[in-house]
Amino acid sequence: MSFDAQYFDIGRLDRLSYRDTFVHQLDARVKVIATMLFLFTVISFPKYEVVALVPFFLFPVLLLTIGEIPVRFILKKVLLVSPFAILIGVFNPFLDTATMAVISGIPISAGVISFLSILLKFALTVSAALLLIATTSFPGVCHALRRLGLPSLFVSQLLFLYRYIFVLMEEAMRITRARDMRSFGSRGAGIQVFVRLIGTLFVRTVDRAERIYYAMLSRGFQGDIPSLRRARIVVTDLACLTAMVMFLAVFRFFRITEGIGCLVQGLLR
Amino acid sequence: MHMADALLSPAVGTTLWAGTAAVGGYASKKLKIQIDDKMIPLMGVIGAFIFAAQMINFTIPGTGSSGHLGGGMILAIILGPHAAFLVMASVLTVQALFFADGGLLALGCNIWNLGFYPCYLIYPFICKPLIGDGKNPGRILLASVVSVVLALQLGAFSVVMETVLSGKSELPFGAFVVMMQPIHLAIGIVEGFVTAGLINFVRSARPELLECMAASRPLGASISLRKVMATFVVLAVISGGALSWFASTHPDGLEWSIEKVTGKGELQEAEQGIARVLKGIQKKTAFLPGYGFKPAGNESRKEEAAPAWPGIEAGTSTAGIIGAAIVLGLILLIGVGIRSFRGRNG
Amino acid sequence: MSHHIIEFRDVFFRYPDGTEALKGVHFRITHGESVGIVGANGSGKSTLLQHMNGYLLPTSGTVTIGDLNLTRKTRQEIRKKVGIVFQNPDDQLFMPTVFDDVAFGPVNLGLDDASVRERVYRALGMVNGLALRDKPPHHLSAGQKSAVAIASVMAMEPDILAMDEPAATLDPKSRRLLITLLKGFTHSKIIASHDLDLILDVCERCIVIGDGRVVADGPAAEILSNRTMLEDNSLELPLSFQRRSSG
Numbered sequence: 001m002s003f004d005a006q007y008f009d010i011g012r013l014d015r016l017s018y019r020d021t022f023v024h025q026l027d028a029r030v031k032v033i034a035t036m037l038f039l040f041t042v043i044s045f046p047k048y049e050v051v052a053l054v055p056f057f058l059f060p061v062l063l064l065t066i067g068e069i070p071v072r073f074i075l076k077k078v079l080l081v082s083p084f085a086i087l088i089g090v091f092n093p094f095l096d097t098a099t100m101a102v103i104s105g106i107p108i109s110a111g112v113i114s115f116l117s118i119l120l121k122f123a124l125t126v127s128a129a130l131l132l133i134a135t136t137s138f139p140g141v142c143h144a145l146r147r148l149g150l151p152s153l154f155v156s157q158l159l160f161l162y163r164y165i166f167v168l169m170e171e172a173m174r175i176t177r178a179r180d181m182r183s184f185g186s187r188g189a190g191i192q193v194f195v196r197l198i199g200t201l202f203v204r205t206v207d208r209a210e211r212i213y214y215a216m217l218s219r220g221f222q223g224d225i226p227s228l229r230r231a232r233i234v235v236t237d238l239a240c241l242t243a244m245v246m247f248l249a250v251f252r253f254f255r256i257t258e259g260i261g262c263l264v265q266g267l268l269r
Numbered sequence: 270m271h272m273a274d275a276l277l278s279p280a281v282g283t284t285l286w287a288g289t290a291a292v293g294g295y296a297s298k299k300l301k302i303q304i305d306d307k308m309i310p311l312m313g314v315i316g317a318f319i320f321a322a323q324m325i326n327f328t329i330p331g332t333g334s335s336g337h338l339g340g341g342m343i344l345a346i347i348l349g350p351h352a353a354f355l356v357m358a359s360v361l362t363v364q365a366l367f368f369a370d371g372g373l374l375a376l377g378c379n380i381w382n383l384g385f386y387p388c389y390l391i392y393p394f395i396c397k398p399l400i401g402d403g404k405n406p407g408r409i410l411l412a413s414v415v416s417v418v419l420a421l422q423l424g425a426f427s428v429v430m431e432t433v434l435s436g437k438s439e440l441p442f443g444a445f446v447v448m449m450q451p452i453h454l455a456i457g458i459v460e461g462f463v464t465a466g467l468i469n470f471v472r473s474a475r476p477e478l479l480e481c482m483a484a485s486r487p488l489g490a491s492i493s494l495r496k497v498m499a500t501f502v503v504l505a506v507i508s509g510g511a512l513s514w515f516a517s518t519h520p521d522g523l524e525w526s527i528e529k530v531t532g533k534g535e536l537q538e539a540e541q542g543i544a545r546v547l548k549g550i551q552k553k554t555a556f557l558p559g560y561g562f563k564p565a566g567n568e569s570r571k572e573e574a575a576p577a578w579p580g581i582e583a584g585t586s587t588a589g590i591i592g593a594a595i596v597l598g599l600i601l602l603i604g605v606g607i608r609s610f611r612g613r614n615g
Numbered sequence: 616m617s618h619h620i621i622e623f624r625d626v627f628f629r630y631p632d633g634t635e636a637l638k639g640v641h642f643r644i645t646h647g648e649s650v651g652i653v654g655a656n657g658s659g660k661s662t663l664l665q666h667m668n669g670y671l672l673p674t675s676g677t678v679t680i681g682d683l684n685l686t687r688k689t690r691q692e693i694r695k696k697v698g699i700v701f702q703n704p705d706d707q708l709f710m711p712t713v714f715d716d717v718a719f720g721p722v723n724l725g726l727d728d729a730s731v732r733e734r735v736y737r738a739l740g741m742v743n744g745l746a747l748r749d750k751p752p753h754h755l756s757a758g759q760k761s762a763v764a765i766a767s768v769m770a771m772e773p774d775i776l777a778m779d780e781p782a783a784t785l786d787p788k789s790r791r792l793l794i795t796l797l798k799g800f801t802h803s804k805i806i807a808s809h810d811l812d813l814i815l816d817v818c819e820r821c822i823v824i825g826d827g828r829v830v831a832d833g834p835a836a837e838i839l840s841n842r843t844m845l846e847d848n849s850l851e852l853p854l855s856f857q858r859r860s861s862g
Contacts, residue, residue: 051589139711160313199470220723261592
């Protein structure tokens with residue numbers, strides 16, 4: 001993916017995270033915990049589970065719609081990162097060929113089912129992760145992580161990283177463009193040039209760190225990064241979390257989807 | 270090379286997260302003592318640098334394909350192991366959140382694979398001794414290439430182990446290894462050259478940077494072999510515990526996953542195409558004797574279908590498919606409904 | 616009111632690599648003055664500014680801010696009195712949101728939450744930036760960043776405001792807004808800049824630095840119309856004067 005595209009993509013996702021919908025306003029800690037529980041539940045399903053995974057799509061759908069996140073945007077990103085999982089999973093149908101199920105007379109191999117399971121789990125987990133950041137600003141996630149117990153040293157530098165990613169990417173973009181403009185035809189980017197580019201970027205980065213440090217000192221910095229944020233968990237947050245946990249428990253341990261199917265089958269007979 | 274959640278099992282994911290969290294806590298504590306006020310913004314900005322540098326690609330001589338910088342090793346050399354581990358962890362966190370590059374549960378694995386090995390294993394025991402006083406470009410090159418290659422090999426091998434132990438993929442262990450290791454060997458060599466190149470560049474452009482950084486962190490002294498060993502013991506206990514818990518929830522669990530590893534299942538059918546090739550490779554590369562990597566016998570289908578989690582019956586039936594279709598329809602209806610509700614009121 | 620005086624007495628400064636940046640700088644700025652500092656690149660302007668809040672300490676000579684002589688021990692205290700706004704707002708806005716950035720100073724001063732909040736709102740109000748408070752700095756335009764950088768310094772309520780090339784990245788409209796803003800401040804103002812027209816607009820007094828020394832020091836209108844002297848120091852007349860004196 002070209003550098004420009006990657007840059008604007010992360011920019012877009014970042015901008016989405018500062019919006020102001022019901023989902024965005026939920027406490028960040030609740031969202032982080034809910035997402036992790038969701039992920040854990042999804043991957044706890046056994047290898048050949050396909051049908052019981054379907055109801056779990058409700059979670060991303062709700063986040064997308066209530067959070068007003070463009071569907072195609074998320075879909076594109078999910079597709080973009082699928083190659084690795086597909087690459088590994090695609091061997092399953094070839095290696096696991098015993099028949100596992102028969103649907104309307106057509107035998108389906110176990111490998112196909114486990115591959116399908118991987119694909120579904122992939123779609124669910126990746127979209128959940130993306131939607132977490134789409135509905136919670138990165139600083140919000142960081143502060144949540146800190147209140148949930150991560151070392152504050154780590155979180156502080158994570159916030160700095162976030163703050164300067166865009167600045168550095170822009171610098172890198174400028175440097176790369178300068179290189180590309182002067183490399184006619186050949187991609188022009190041999191290792192030697194690359195090393196000089198990132199070397200220059202690195203030196204500039206360290207100089208920048210020096211200036212930032214100076215700016216911090218000038219405003220009284222004495223070693224501790226202050227953090228004023230004091231978000232509180234309210235009833236709405238807890239209600240959503242409870243609903244979530246109940247949903248996860250029910251749909252993990254009871255075969256609701258199949259139940260519905262059986263019901264309908266019975267009715268149709 | 271980043272693990273995805275979909276291929277991970279809860280047991281493996283939790284174990285690796287525990288390990289990563291432990292190392293992260295250790296690194297934070299050590300850093301807090303040694304830290305110089307300037308470090309936090311420096312670490313953050315260098316993390317952003319790694320990110321930006323990872324996005325610039327370059328052509329690999331002779332192949333025409335493009336490559337990227339990984340970063341673990343160069344971070345360790347510049348910042349020392351503790352800071353480097355934390356920076357690598359943050360870079361991977363941002364990648365997981367913003368680019369879905371590696372899952373959130375798999376983040377523990379990825380930080381371990383790409384952070385622990387370069388910072389705490391390779392750097393102190395191989396890279397630093399080889400680099401010596403950092404003045405000889407030849408030694409720097411050797412140290413960089415060897416270190417990066419080893420670190421990536423360990424990382425790639427871990428991905429294989431994590432995937433195989435999770436049991437969601439059918440890829441036989443041997444074949445997987447044959448796929449991963451050579452690719453990462455090539456990547457490692459290139460990245461090693463890049464790492465050395467960067468160090469030499471900085472040394473000639475701004476020598477005081479390297480010295481300054483290296484000097485303020487007495488690295489050799491701060492990594493005591495005893496502590497490393499102790500960490501290993503703790504990790505071994507955790508992983509041993511987790512694996513046996515996994516095994517106990519599913520009586521034949523471990524054996525079952527080993528069977529998966531040997532690519533069984535096609536004994537009843539004629540071995541076709543890919544399966545045969547892979548099985549062939551696997552037979553030739555089977556090299557861990559006592560572990561039981563041997564062609565499995567005839568196990569019945571029923572065992573494979575048995576769940577690894579309390580009381581669930583796996584399997585797809587027609588009823589299941591009907592139910593799935595209905596549920597999917599319902600979900601879509603809800604989605605569209607909310608959308609248009611928003612549209613009207615928005 | 617002695618606490619608003621800045622005095623440089625025979626200040627020399629040599630960088631670790633041997634460069635002599637200041638060679639006997641000598642001047643006195645009193646309460647409420649607005650002073651422009653001009654000079655060619657490399658003349659020592661930035662070095663001079665960096666002495667004002669103790670980032671650099673003179674190799675010899677004394678720097679006095681208010682009642683305090685600048686030493687390693689007094690610099691923390693001095694930083695509460697002198698607020699410096701840098702050339703590149705990206706270096707100065709390093710927190711995740713605008714609010715956090717403007718609050719950074721007050722929190723480091725040890726104020727309680729309520730006071731911090733009050734200071735932030737007041738400072739942002741001064742620069743018309745209240746609406747930006749929850750935004751991350753990288754979502755702001757150059758003009759907005761500049762404004763927020765100023766607010767982040769003003770929130771510390773310094774006695775003296777120093778600025779290094781404040782209008783360098785601004786478009787004409789933002790620049791005009793900045794000038795209006797600065798004219799409204801009653802603090803002692805020290806502005807180092809190449810933008811001679813801005814200095815003419817905002818400052819009553821002007822100090823010309825050349826080769827590490829004070830070359831001229833007097834009312835801005837006078838100094839900045841002295842063509843020969845300016846050109847001798849690799850400068851030229853402000854653009855608004857150039858149109859007047861044709862040829």
